């Protein structure tokens with residue numbers, strides 16, 4: 619069966635994803651696109667006293683993208699900004715169980731959305747943005763701009779579906 623490609627954890631979060639949706643008045647928002655497959659993800663975070671107290675996501679992605687995004691939202695809750703910045707796609711994959719090699723790139727979507735949400739939070743609050751994060755932001759933004767330019771029709775459809 620096709621499901622055997624994925625771990626129990628991936629299937630659990632795919633069937634019943636947690637924290638799907640948006641946070642109105644989020645303190646940070648990260649929108650990212652995956653140039654390999656064209657999928658897009660948005661992560662919203664709420665921050666109090668330098669800790670992430672809530673996280674929600676929306677994605678136009680595959681089984682793995684949906685599951686790892688959901689896993690990420692669970693991982694970041696309660697973390698300080700500094701701790702959350704240390705989360706990598708490898709950490710997310712560790713929590714996800716078996717992921718086919720061809721699907722590993724999907725985990726970057728989640729990891730990058732977290733970087734972007736934190737970047738957004740730090741810049742909105744005039745807080746110091748680490749150099750590495752500034753560099754990552756440039757790379758992620760460049761990819762998203764390229765994707766949105768190449769897939770204008772898809773972006774329009776996405777906006778309609780999300781009532782933006």
Ligand code: FES
Pocket residue numbers: 652655656657679680681682683721723724727
């Ligand atoms: S195939 Fe696009 S994120 Fe998984």
